[in-house]
Amino acid sequence: MADAAIRVRGARKVYTIAGKPKRTAVADVSITVESGTIHGLLGPNGAGKTTTLKMLLGLVRPSAGTFEVLGVDSTRPSGRRRLGFLPEQPYFPIHLTARQAMRFYGSLVGIDSEAVKEQTATLLDRVGLADAERTELSKFSRGMLQRLGIAQALLGSPEVVILDEPASGLDPVGQRDVRNLMLELRAEGITVLLSSHQLSEVEAVCDQVTILNRGVVAAEGDINALLNVDGRTSVRATGMGALPVSVASAAEDTVVSGGAWVFSVPTSATRAVVDAIDEAGGTIVAITPKRESLEDYFASLLASGPKEVQ
Amino acid sequence: MVKRIWPIAAAVMTDSLRRKVVYVVLVFAALLVLAIPSLPDYGLGVESAVYREIALALSYVTGLVIALSLAANRVPSELEKRTVYNVLSKGVSRWEYLVGTWLGILGVMAGAIVAFTAVEMVMGYFTYGELMWRLWQGALATWLEMGVISAFAVAVSSIAGPVVVVTATLAALFLGHSRSTLLGGEGALALKPFYPSLDAFNVVNPVAHGSGVPLVYMLSMIVVFIGLVGVCLSLGVVLLGRRDL
Structure with missing residues (x-):
């Protein structure tokens, strides 16, 4: 097992407001993010994702728990100097230009002014804002601000990057760019903790996920292991007007679209199904382990999750 | 540490230069300075003293308006808009953020008070033919007091909104200059050393009517400033530090 880049143990946050009942935002969350991986943090609204991230970043005082980034207590400022953070819907001083904002944030991460200038140019180019570096942020669209947020998170070449809803406000091309960027970061050995509602994004890039629900960890692990349906194989075939009887009796979740048949069969029957389709004159296009969509998995998990957290 | 505090202070100063309120206050105050010599009822031989006294008062009010407008809004606005997340997540301590913000405000006030005092000097010279160097002593005292006031406002602003900050700061200002009134009686005399008085910064008499402020007193003013x-x-x-952001 690789070293942990982020380790959260027993995180708990209870908000106490005088005259009001206590509210538990996070009951008990433990997360381990391995170095050089992309780790997804999922959960419905109010699950405790953002509060957990804020505790990790020292923005919210935890009621209990330990929080480490690269082995250092991240609730202390010194523990955050090797990480970059993109807040959800990042805000910036709007009177600054993109370049001025980058230079300001760059000056805070402890790199010299020449390096700040260099990284500003490189990162603005990397997120597609090279042409807008002299534009005042008041004139930026939501998507441009999001891109700038990502760029500032990468200042100082952090070893760990925490992205809270990075695709929020981005068009499909922007979302694709962000996915590619995360994959590039992983290729560079940078650890990414991604909090997102966009399940397709998580499914596309994450190695591991932690799913939160009502302040506790509802599931965690390798995304393939979570989504693969044990004992069933997905088959995609074309060139048949109807499924052979022997196949039809074993097939489940059958969908026909554009002349292609997609269905699942017991893994033990795969050989026989392939032979039957072959004999019927059909063509096997793909055979893969049956995989549940993350949406379906997520919904079933939440439906069976704890009802109340205290 | 300084590497993180200075950019925050510089950002506050840069931001302030874009705020119209600073310029409006300065221009308005400068117009008032220009109008001082036209005031009637100057006694013979005391015109320049009256000019210095009113100039000091104008400097004080100008500094106060600028201090309040900057200190009351800066932190609450950054907390509300969450721009502070980008700062604190980069390993900046909350104290560095607060001190940097205060230093930025102090820097803006230094610029404003220097500019304003320069206008007063020029005006005084052309009106009375006198270089009123002592006005700079008054400017220093005003700047130091406004530094204390803005530190108080910044402190309150870390947990309250602008209206509460302004109200609390004006109350503190009033109390800070009311030691003699509130603790005048013999029974309360023992409390005097503990009273956070701002009277130490009141140098109107020696600057306007006397022979200036002694160096030792100036140094003691700085000590009071640092303490408060x-x-x-x-x-x-x-x-x-205790607040969830």
Whole structure:
């Protein structure tokens, strides 16, 4: 097992407001993010994702728990100097230009002014804002601000990057760019903790996920292991007007679209199904382990999750 | 540490230069300075003293308006808009953020008070043919007092909105200049040394009517400034440190 880049143990946050009942935002969350991986943090609204991230970043005082980034207590400022953070819907001083904002944030991460200038140019180019570096942020669209947020998170070449809803406000091309960027970061050995509602994004890039629900960890692990349906194989075939009887009796979740048949069969029957389709004159296009969509998995998990957290 | 505090202070100063309120206050105050010599009822031989006294008062009010407008809004606005997340997540301590913000405000006030005092000097010279160097002593005292006031406002602003900050700061200002009134009686005399008085910064008499402020007194003013600012900012750091952002 690789070293942990982020380790959260027993995180708990209870908000106490005088005259009001206590509210538990996070009951008990433990997360381990391995170095050089992309780790997804999922959960419905109010699950405790953002509060957990804020505790990790020292923005919210935890009621209990330990929080480490690269082995250092991240609730202390010194523990955050090797990480970059993109807040959800990042805000910036709007009177600054993109370049001025980058230079300001760059000056805070402890790199010299020449390096700040260099990284500003490189990162603005990397997120597609090279042409807008002299534009005042008041004139930026939501998507441009999001891109700038990502760029500032990468200042100082952090070893760990925490992205809270990075695709929020981005068009499909922007979302694709962000996915590619995360994959590039992983290729560079940078650890990414991604909090997102966009399940397709998580499914596309994450190695591991932690799913939160009502302040506790509802599931965690390798995304393939979570989504693969044990004992069933997905088959995609074309060139048949109807499924052979022997196949039809074993097939489940059958969908026909554009002349292609997609269905699942017991893994033990795969050989026989392939032979039957072959004999019927059909063509096997793909055979893969049956995989549940993350949406379906997520919904079933939440439906069976704890009802109340205290 | 300085590497992180200075950019925050510089950002506050840069931001302030874009705020119209600073310029409006300065221009309005400068117009008032220009109008001082036209005031009637100057007694023979005391015109320049009256001019210095009113000039000091204008400097004080100008500094106060600028201090309040900057200190009351800066931190609450950054907390509300969450721009502070980008700062604190980069390993900046909350105390560094608060001190940097205060230093930025102090820098803006230094610029404003220097500019304003320069206008007063020029005006005084052309009107009375006298270089009123002592006005700079008054400017220093005003700047130091406004530094304390803005430190208090920044501290309160770490947990409250602008209206509460302005109200609390004006109350503190009033109390800070009411030691003699409130603790005048013999029964309360023992409390005097503990009263956070701002009277130390009141140098109107020696500057306007006397022969200036002695160097030792100036140095003692700086000591009071450091002490009061230290207490205010420490309080602010504790309050902000306990807050969930």
